[in-house]
Amino acid sequence: xxxxxxxxxxxxxxxxxxxxxxxxxxxxxxxxxxxxxxxxxxxxxxxxxxxxxxxxxxxxxxxxxxxxxxxxxxxxxxxxxxxxxxxxxxxxxxxxxxxxxxxxxxxxxxxxxxxxxxxxxxxxxxxxxxxxxxxxxxxxxxxxxxxxxxxxxxxxxxxxxxxxxxxxxxxxxxxxxxxxxxxxxxxxxxxxxxxxxxxxxxxxxxxxxxxxxxxxxxxxxxxxxxxxxxxxxxxxxxxxxxxxxxxxxxxxxxxxxxxxxxxxxxxxxxxx
Amino acid sequence: xxxxxxxxxxxxxxxxxxxxxxxxxxxxxxxxxxxxxxxxxxxxxxxxxxxxxxxxxxxxxxxxxxxxxxxxxxxxxxxxxxxxxxxxxxxxxxxxxxxxxxxxxxxxxxxxxxxxxxxxxxxxxxxxxxxxxxxxxxxxxxxxxxxxxxxxxxxxxxxxxxxxxxxxxxxxxxxxxxxxxxxxxxxxxxxxxxxxxxxxxxxxxxxxxxxxxxxxxxxxxxxxxxxxxxxxxxxxxxxxxxxxxxxxxxxxxxxxxxxxxxxxxxxxxxxx
Numbered sequence: 001x002x003x004x005x006x007x008x009x010x011x012x013x014x015x016x017x018x019x020x021x022x023x024x025x026x027x028x029x030x031x032x033x034x035x036x037x038x039x040x041x042x043x044x045x046x047x048x049x050x051x052x053x054x055x056x057x058x059x060x061x062x063x064x065x066x067x068x069x070x071x072x073x074x075x076x077x078x079x080x081x082x083x084x085x086x087x088x089x090x091x092x093x094x095x096x097x098x099x100x101x102x103x104x105x106x107x108x109x110x111x112x113x114x115x116x117x118x119x120x121x122x123x124x125x126x127x128x129x130x131x132x133x134x135x136x137x138x139x140x141x142x143x144x145x146x147x148x149x150x151x152x153x154x155x156x157x158x159x160x161x162x163x164x165x166x167x168x169x170x171x172x173x174x175x176x177x178x179x180x181x182x183x184x185x186x187x188x189x190x191x192x193x194x195x196x197x198x199x200x201x202x203x204x205x206x207x208x209x210x211x212x213x214x215x216x217x218x219x220x221x222x223x224x225x226x227x228x229x230x231x232x233x234x235x236x237x238x239x240x241x242x243x244x245x246x247x248x249x250x251x252x253x254x255x256x257x258x259x260x261x262x263x264x265x266x267x268x269x270x271x272x
Numbered sequence: 273x274x275x276x277x278x279x280x281x282x283x284x285x286x287x288x289x290x291x292x293x294x295x296x297x298x299x300x301x302x303x304x305x306x307x308x309x310x311x312x313x314x315x316x317x318x319x320x321x322x323x324x325x326x327x328x329x330x331x332x333x334x335x336x337x338x339x340x341x342x343x344x345x346x347x348x349x350x351x352x353x354x355x356x357x358x359x360x361x362x363x364x365x366x367x368x369x370x371x372x373x374x375x376x377x378x379x380x381x382x383x384x385x386x387x388x389x390x391x392x393x394x395x396x397x398x399x400x401x402x403x404x405x406x407x408x409x410x411x412x413x414x415x416x417x418x419x420x421x422x423x424x425x426x427x428x429x430x431x432x433x434x435x436x437x438x439x440x441x442x443x444x445x446x447x448x449x450x451x452x453x454x455x456x457x458x459x460x461x462x463x464x465x466x467x468x469x470x471x472x473x474x475x476x477x478x479x480x481x482x483x484x485x486x487x488x489x490x491x492x493x494x495x496x497x498x499x500x501x502x503x504x505x506x507x508x509x510x511x512x513x514x515x516x517x518x519x520x521x522x523x524x525x526x527x528x529x530x531x532x533x534x535x536x537x538x539x540x541x542x543x544x
Binding site: 163197201251 | 432434472523526527530531
C-alpha cells in the first residue's frame with residue numbers, strides 16, 4: 001500500500017468539515033479529499049436503504065480518487081451504512097460514534113455521560129449501546145436537539161436565540177449532573193464555548209471531530225500508512241450541490257482556506 | 273468587599289474580547305464590564321506617558337462602575353502601565369505576560385519556548401525577562417509579527433494570505449525546535465488552528481486569554497471574591513470609538529452574543 005495516497009472524508013454536507021478541520025490540524029503532512037453530498041442533503045429525509053446506496057457510491061468514488069482510508073464524518077451515514085461499507089470495501093473505514101464514546105468513557109469520573117445529538121441519532125440508540133459495551137455501569141442521558149444543527153448552519157451562531165437554544169438542551173444534562181458530554185453531531189463544535197459556559201468548566205466536552213482525527217492518526221500509525229512527516233499536505237473539495245454555497249457555508253466550519261470546490265454530478269458518483 | 277460586584281476588563285480595542293471570551297466560559301456566574309478604548313486605538317502610536325494616563329483614566333472609570341477586580345487585557349497597556357496602576361489603585365489588577373509566561377515554563381519539556389507578539393511587545397523584552405525569572409535555563413525565541421494583528425482584525429482570517437503570514441512567523445520557531453509557543457497578543461487565538469497545523473500537535477500553544485482567565489478565577493477564589501456559583505452572570509460593553517464598528521468587529525473575537533455597546537466620551541472617562 002502506498003502511504004503517500006490521500007485520505008477520503010465524506011458527509012451529507014458541510015458538518016463533516018469540523019472533522020476535516022481537526023484532521024488538518026492533527027495531520028498537516030497528509031493529503032485529503034472531501035466530498036459533501038449537498039445535492040442530497042439532509043440525509044435524515046432519506047430511507048436507510050438509500051443512505052446505504054449513497055455511502056457505497058461515495059466510497060466508490062473516493063476509491064477512484066485513490067484514497068488509502070475513508071472517514072465517514074456523518075452520524076446518519078455512520079448509523080445507516082458503516083458495517084455495509086466495511087464489508088463492501090477493502091479500505092480501512094472509520095466512522096463517528098465509537099471514537100467519542102470511547103473518549104467519554106475514559107473521561108467520566110462520576111460515570112454519568114450526556115449526549116447531545118440529532119433526533120435520528122438519539123433514536124438510533126447507538127451512543128447508548130456503544131457506551132454500554134465499554135462500561136455497562138455508566139448512566140447515559142441523551143438529549144435530542146431538533147433544529148440545533150440547522151440553526152448553527154443557517155443562523156447567526158452567536159445570537160441570543162442560540163444561547164437560549166443551548167440553555168434549553170443543556171438543562172436535562174445539568175439536572176442529571178453529568179460530568180462528560182458528547183457533542184454527537186459534527187455541527188456542534190461551532191457553539192462549543194456557549195455549551196461550556198452553560199455546563200461549566202468542570203464538564204468535559206468530547207467532540208466527534210477531535211476524537212475521529214485522533215482515531216485516524218492512530219490507525220495510520222498502526223497500519224504503517226502515514227505519509228512523510230516533513231511534507232506539507234494538500235486538500236481538495238467536491239460536492240454534489242451548489243459549489244458556491246458549499247464554499248460560503250463551509251468556510252465557518254473549516255476555519256482554514258477552502259479553495260475551489262469541484263461540482264460532481266450524481267452520474268459521476270454512480271459511474272465511479 | 274462585596275463579592276457580587278462585576279469584574280472590569282479593558283483593552284485598546286477588540287483584541288481583549290478573546291480574554292473576556294475565556295473569562296465568560298470559565299466564570300459563567302460572574303458579571304463583567306468591558307471597555308474598549310477604540311477612540312485612541314492603536315495604543316502603539318502613543319507615548320508610554322500617554323498610555324499610563326489612559327490606563328489610569330480607564331481604571332478610574334471602571335472603579336466608578338464598582339468593579340471588584342480589573343483585568344488589563346492588552347499587551348501595550350500592561351507593558352506601559354501595570355505597575356503604575358497597581359500602585360495607584362486599591363483594587364486587584366491583573367495583566368498579561370506573567371500568566372502565560374508561567375504556563376509556558378510549566379509546559380515546556382525541552383526548555384525551549386517561542387513567543388509570537390507585536391513589535392512593541394518584543395521590543396519591551398518583558399516575556400524574555402519574566403520567563404528568565406521563572407527558569408533561567410529556558411531558551412526563548414521571540415518573533416515579532418508586524419501586521420499580523422491588523423490582518424486578523426481587518427482581513428479574512430481564513431485565506432491563503434493568512435496561511436502564508438502564519439507560515440512565515442512560525443519558520444524561526446520551527447528552526448529553534450521550540451516545544452511551547454506563547455501567543456503573546458490577544459488577537460492571535462483567532463488563527464490558533466492555523467498555527468497548530470503549522471507547528472504540529474507536539475507543540476503546546478499557550479494563549480494569554482486562557483491563562484488570564486485562569487488567573488482571574490484563582491485570584492477570586494484565594495481572595496474570597498467569587499460570586500455565587502449558581503447564578504447566571506451578565507456582561508456589558510462600552511467603547512470610546514464607534515460602537516457599531518466595535519460590535520461588528522468584536523463579534524468574531526467574543527464568539528458569544530455581544531449586545532448593545534455604550535459609547536463613552538473621553539470627557540466621561542476623565543471625569544470618573
